[in-house]
Amino acid sequence: MVRENSRRLSGSRQFRQRLVLATLTSTTVTIDDIRSGDAAPGLRPHEVSLLRLLDKISDHHTIDLNETGMDLFPRALLMLAVLPALCLWLCGACRNEAEVPAGGDYRREGPRARLWGAPGDRLLPRAPHTAWPLRQSAHSDSAQRRWLRITNDTKDPSVDTFRMTTLHMLKHFGVPLEGLELKIDSRGSPPLGGGEVFLRVPIINSTLTAANWTDEGMVKRIRGVSFTTRVSPQIENRIIYAARGIFNRFIPDVHIFTDHRSGSAGGRSPGYGVSLVAETTTGCLLSVDVTVSYPSVDEMNEESEKPELMSPEDLGVQAASMLLEEVAQGGVVDSTHQGLLFILCALCPPDVSKVRVGQLTPYGIETLRNIRDFLDIKFVIKPDPNSNTVTLICVGAGVKNLARKSS
Known part of the structure; x- marks a missing residue:
C-alpha cells in the first residue's frame, strides 16, 4: 500500500496534510529545513499544537523536534480516535495538557491566528477510521486573550462551510452522517477571536466505498x-439584499439565513461575512466564504490611517460572484475541496473511483503529489476541452482502520 516505510521531506509546505497521510499509512517522516531561511525558523505555534494533539490521540510513536526540523516515528501507529482528526485539525495551540479520553468530552484551546474549521482534507480522511466516539468543544480561554478561537476568517474555510459542505462529502463515499453534530455556541472574528463550537463524532462502523461521481447536475x-459579530445586525440584511440581487437573475430559490451575535456569543472582535452554498440536482454542494474583520492594534501604528473596510453591499456582490464562478467552472466540488476529494478517493478499497472537477488548483496538484508519495497511488487525468473540466480516475489503496477491533 505504501511505497516505503520512511520518507524525508523538506520545508513547511503541506505540513498538516503530510502528517495526516503519514499517520494513516504508518510512515516514518523526517521533515527538515522548516522555514530555515526565515527570521523565525521552525514550526509555528499552531503546527506545534497539531503535533501535541497527534501525540495525545495516537499510540506507539515518537516525535522529535529540533530548531528547524522534526522526526515522526509512527511505529505501527494506532489512532485512538481517528475521525477525531476533526479535533486534529483544530490546528491552534493546544494548551490543555489533560489526557484525551477515549470518547467523552475534550476541550482544547487555540491561538487567534488560525481558524476552527480549517480545510477538511486534513481531518475528514480519517472519518471512516474511528475507534471511539468523541465529543469535542473548541473554546476560548477568557483569562488568556491571545489564545482565542477564530471561527470565520479569510485564510481557511469557515465553520459554516465545514458544516454545510465538507461533512456532506462523506455521503458520496458511503459514510453515514447520523450522529454527527456541529453546533456554533459563539463566533470569533479576527484578530481576537473568542469563538466556541461543539462537535460530536459518533463511532463510524462503515468503510469507504469507491465513488463514481462525475455528474454535477444543475443548481x-x-x-x-450571513453573520455579524459585535456590529449592527442591519449589516446582515444589506449583505443578503446585495447577494440576492445577483442570484435572483438566475434562480428564485435563494435563502440566506442571518446569525447575529453580540456579547459573549459574538466573541471579542467585530466582523461580518457570509457563507454561500449552491446545491445541485445530483447532490453536489459548491461553497464560498467571504469575511470582513477589523485589524488588530498591533497591525496599526499611530501614523497609519484606519483602513477602509469592504462595505456589506460589496461583500454580498463579491460572494455571489465567487459562487457563480465556482458553478461555471463545473465539477462535483468547489476548488477549496479538491484536495479532500482526491484523498478520499485514494483511501477507498482497491476499486476504481472516478470523479470530475473544474480547473485543478495548485493545492489540488500538490495533494496529488502527496498521495503518490505516501500511498503510491497515481491518478489518470483526462481533461475535457468541451466543458473545461478534468476527470480523475484511480484505484484506491485500501487503507484499513488499524484502531478498530476486529470481530
Whole structure:
C-alpha cells in the first residue's frame, strides 16, 4: 500500500496534510529545513499544537523536534480516535495538557491566528477510521486573550462551510452522517477571536466505498448564512439584499439565513461575512466564504490611517460572484475541496473511483503529489476541452482502520 516505510521531506509546505497521510499509512517522516531561511525558523505555534494533539490521540510513536526540523516515528501507529482528526485539525495551540479520553468530552484551546474549521482534507480522511466516539468543544480561554478561537476568517474555510459542505462529502463515499453534530455556541472574528463550537463524532462502523461521481447536475437552490459579530445586525440584511440581487437573475430559490451575535456569543472582535452554498440536482454542494474583520492594534501604528473596510453591499456582490464562478467552472466540488476529494478517493478499497472537477488548483496538484508519495497511488487525468473540466480516475489503496477491533 505504501511505497516505503520512511520518507524525508523538506520545508513547511503541506505540513498538516503530510502528517495526516503519514499517520494513516504508518510512515516514518523526517521533515527538515522548516522555514530555515526565515527570521523565525521552525514550526509555528499552531503546527506545534497539531503535533501535541497527534501525540495525545495516537499510540506507539515518537516525535522529535529540533530548531528547524522534526522526526515522526509512527511505529505501527494506532489512532485512538481517528475521525477525531476533526479535533486534529483544530490546528491552534493546544494548551490543555489533560489526557484525551477515549470518547467523552475534550476541550482544547487555540491561538487567534488560525481558524476552527480549517480545510477538511486534513481531518475528514480519517472519518471512516474511528475507534471511539468523541465529543469535542473548541473554546476560548477568557483569562488568556491571545489564545482565542477564530471561527470565520479569510485564510481557511469557515465553520459554516465545514458544516454545510465538507461533512456532506462523506455521503458520496458511503459514510453515514447520523450522529454527527456541529453546533456554533459563539463566533470569533479576527484578530481576537473568542469563538466556541461543539462537535460530536459518533463511532463510524462503515468503510469507504469507491465513488463514481462525475455528474454535477444543475443548481436547484442556494442557501447560506450571513453573520455579524459585535456590529449592527442591519449589516446582515444589506449583505443578503446585495447577494440576492445577483442570484435572483438566475434562480428564485435563494435563502440566506442571518446569525447575529453580540456579547459573549459574538466573541471579542467585530466582523461580518457570509457563507454561500449552491446545491445541485445530483447532490453536489459548491461553497464560498467571504469575511470582513477589523485589524488588530498591533497591525496599526499611530501614523497609519484606519483602513477602509469592504462595505456589506460589496461583500454580498463579491460572494455571489465567487459562487457563480465556482458553478461555471463545473465539477462535483468547489476548488477549496479538491484536495479532500482526491484523498478520499485514494483511501477507498482497491476499486476504481472516478470523479470530475473544474480547473485543478495548485493545492489540488500538490495533494496529488502527496498521495503518490505516501500511498503510491497515481491518478489518470483526462481533461475535457468541451466543458473545461478534468476527470480523475484511480484505484484506491485500501487503507484499513488499524484502531478498530476486529470481530
